[in-house]
Amino acid sequence: MAGKVIIAGLGPGDPARVPAAVLTAMAGVDRIYLRTSHHPAVAALEERGLEWQSFDSFYEDAADFEELYRRIASFLLQEAGGQAPASWPGQQENPGALPARNPRSIAYAVPGHPLVAEKSVALLLEQAPAAGVELQVIPAMSCLDALFTVLRIDPAGGLTISDALIFTARGLDPGRGLLLTQVYNRRVAGDLKLELMKVYPDEHPATVIRGAGLPDGERVATVPLYTIDRLDWVDHLTSLYLPPCPAARDRTLAGLEAIMARLREPGGCPWDREQTHNSLKRYLVEETYEVLEAIDSGDTNKLCEELGDLLLQVVFHARLAEEEGEFTLADCLEVVCTKMRRRHPHVFGTAVLDTAGEVLVRWDQIKAAEKREQGEEAPSVLSVPRGLPALLKALKVQEQAARVGFDWAVVADVWAKVREEMDELERAINSAGKEEQAAELGDTLFSLVNLARWLRVEPEAALQATIDKFSRRFRFIEQAARDQGREIKDLTLAEMDVCWEKAKKISLS
CATH class of the missing domain: 3.40.1010.10 (Tetrapyrrole methylase, N-terminal domain)
Structure with missing residues (x-):
C-alpha cells in the first residue's frame, strides 16, 4: 500500500x-x-x-x-x-x-x-x-487573496508575483505592478531593495504589508523603496508591493524595443522610417569602433554609453526584420542562447575542458558538426568575416590554423621568419616592380602579426597605441609652430625634429 x-x-x-x-x-x-x-x-x-x-x-x-x-x-x-x-x-x-x-x-x-x-x-x-x-x-x-483585498488591486490588470527569497530583477517589466511574498526579515528586505533598485528609482513608493487579513495583526505602510529594511516590524508574515513604474522601462530591453517601434510607426521619425538593413551598415561599424575607442580610453562611463548605442543598432535591425515578418529580437536571443549552451558542453553538459585552448578547439568542432547537421559542407578551418580589417583578419586566420597544429614550434622560428620576410622585402624594393614589392610587404606584415600572436600582444591594439602616440607628438609640433606665429608647413624638418624630441620628453610618448 x-x-x-x-x-x-x-x-x-x-x-x-x-x-x-x-x-x-x-x-x-x-x-x-x-x-x-x-x-x-x-x-x-x-x-x-x-x-x-x-x-x-x-x-x-x-x-x-x-x-x-x-x-x-x-x-x-x-x-x-x-x-x-x-x-x-x-x-x-x-x-x-x-x-x-x-x-x-x-x-x-x-x-x-x-x-x-x-x-x-x-x-x-x-x-x-x-x-x-x-x-x-x-x-x-492564499495570502494573495488577502493582499489583493488590502491593496485593492485587480491582478487581471497585469501583475508580477514572486517569492522574495528567489526574486531577481532580470527580465522584470517595471511597467506592471510587482508583488513579493515571504519578505521574512529585515535582512531579506535589505537584499531585496538592492535588487529592486537596479530597475526602480530609489524613491519609488513601496507598500509593506504585514499579516494581511489578520483581524488584530495587520499592518500596512507605504515608504520609499530604499527604506523598506528600516521597518522594525518586518517578519515572516510580510509582503511587498510596488506599483507600476513605466519610466523604469528605460532600464529594460523591452523599453528600448518600445522606443524603436514608436520611431518606426506612422507619425514616428522620418529618418528612422527610411532606414534599411543596408543603409544602417555604416552605423553598425561606426558604433562598434566607438565601443573599442571607449575600451581603449578606460572611460567606463563612455563605454556604458557606447554599448547602449551599439545595442540600439541590434534592436534597430531586429525591428526591421520583424516588420517584414522575418524574425524578432526574441528569435535572436533564443538563437544565441541555444548556441551558447550547445557550444559550452563543459559548462552546461558533462564535457571536461580545462584550458582556454581546449575550449577553442571544441568550439570549432561543434561549429563544423552544426554545419554537417544542416546539410552544408564542413567549413574550412579558416573562417573569418569578409569585412574584417586586414590586421585583425591576419591574426584570426593564424589562430585558427594554429588550433589544428599548423604553427611554429618556438618563437625563435617566428622571429627568423620575420627576418626572412624583411630581407625579401628589401630585395624587392631594390630590384622588383611595385606588384612584387606589395606582395613582399604583405608577407612582412603577416609575419609581424604572427610574432605579435606569439608574444600575446594584440596587434590591432599595439598599432592603434602607436598611432595615438604619433598623433600626440605631431599635434605638439603643430602647437609649437602656432606659438611662434607660424604654420607647421613653414617649419624645416630639423625644426620639426627638435619639437619631436621635446614631445618625447614631456610625457607625450
Missing part, C-alpha cells in the same frame, strides 16, 4: 478562516506536520486538540532556504513511505504521545494556499511519483 501525504493550506492567518475540510482531513491521519508553528492559523488546530510536529528546528540547521525545503520534502516522502527519516523535526511543547508506528498517512500543513509560494510543496509534487507516495492537495485562501 502506497503512503499518502495530504497537503493542506491553513489560510493567510486568521484561525477562523482555516477550511473545515482541512481540519477534518487532519483529524484522520497518523501524524500532522507543520512547515512552521509560527503562524496565527495554528491556533485552529490547537482549539480542536490536534497534535502536530513542526519543522521549525530545520530552519536553524539549514544553510539556506533551498536546503531547508529539500530536507522537508525528503523527510515527508520517507515518513509517508514507511522509512525512518534521517532526521526529525522538533516537536511542539508538550505535544502528547504520538503513535509508536511508521505512519502511512500524514498531513503537511502550510500557511496560505499550498500551491502558492510554497517551494517545499513544489518539491513534493515533483518527487512523489518516483517515491511511490500519493498526494492530496486541500486548498485554502
Whole structure:
C-alpha cells in the first residue's frame, strides 16, 4: 500500500478562516506536520486538540532556504513511505504521545494556499511519483487573496508575483505592478531593495504589508523603496508591493524595443522610417569602433554609453526584420542562447575542458558538426568575416590554423621568419616592380602579426597605441609652430625634429 501525504493550506492567518475540510482531513491521519508553528492559523488546530510536529528546528540547521525545503520534502516522502527519516523535526511543547508506528498517512500543513509560494510543496509534487507516495492537495485562501483585498488591486490588470527569497530583477517589466511574498526579515528586505533598485528609482513608493487579513495583526505602510529594511516590524508574515513604474522601462530591453517601434510607426521619425538593413551598415561599424575607442580610453562611463548605442543598432535591425515578418529580437536571443549552451558542453553538459585552448578547439568542432547537421559542407578551418580589417583578419586566420597544429614550434622560428620576410622585402624594393614589392610587404606584415600572436600582444591594439602616440607628438609640433606665429608647413624638418624630441620628453610618448 502506497503512503499518502495530504497537503493542506491553513489560510493567510486568521484561525477562523482555516477550511473545515482541512481540519477534518487532519483529524484522520497518523501524524500532522507543520512547515512552521509560527503562524496565527495554528491556533485552529490547537482549539480542536490536534497534535502536530513542526519543522521549525530545520530552519536553524539549514544553510539556506533551498536546503531547508529539500530536507522537508525528503523527510515527508520517507515518513509517508514507511522509512525512518534521517532526521526529525522538533516537536511542539508538550505535544502528547504520538503513535509508536511508521505512519502511512500524514498531513503537511502550510500557511496560505499550498500551491502558492510554497517551494517545499513544489518539491513534493515533483518527487512523489518516483517515491511511490500519493498526494492530496486541500486548498485554502492564499495570502494573495488577502493582499489583493488590502491593496485593492485587480491582478487581471497585469501583475508580477514572486517569492522574495528567489526574486531577481532580470527580465522584470517595471511597467506592471510587482508583488513579493515571504519578505521574512529585515535582512531579506535589505537584499531585496538592492535588487529592486537596479530597475526602480530609489524613491519609488513601496507598500509593506504585514499579516494581511489578520483581524488584530495587520499592518500596512507605504515608504520609499530604499527604506523598506528600516521597518522594525518586518517578519515572516510580510509582503511587498510596488506599483507600476513605466519610466523604469528605460532600464529594460523591452523599453528600448518600445522606443524603436514608436520611431518606426506612422507619425514616428522620418529618418528612422527610411532606414534599411543596408543603409544602417555604416552605423553598425561606426558604433562598434566607438565601443573599442571607449575600451581603449578606460572611460567606463563612455563605454556604458557606447554599448547602449551599439545595442540600439541590434534592436534597430531586429525591428526591421520583424516588420517584414522575418524574425524578432526574441528569435535572436533564443538563437544565441541555444548556441551558447550547445557550444559550452563543459559548462552546461558533462564535457571536461580545462584550458582556454581546449575550449577553442571544441568550439570549432561543434561549429563544423552544426554545419554537417544542416546539410552544408564542413567549413574550412579558416573562417573569418569578409569585412574584417586586414590586421585583425591576419591574426584570426593564424589562430585558427594554429588550433589544428599548423604553427611554429618556438618563437625563435617566428622571429627568423620575420627576418626572412624583411630581407625579401628589401630585395624587392631594390630590384622588383611595385606588384612584387606589395606582395613582399604583405608577407612582412603577416609575419609581424604572427610574432605579435606569439608574444600575446594584440596587434590591432599595439598599432592603434602607436598611432595615438604619433598623433600626440605631431599635434605638439603643430602647437609649437602656432606659438611662434607660424604654420607647421613653414617649419624645416630639423625644426620639426627638435619639437619631436621635446614631445618625447614631456610625457607625450
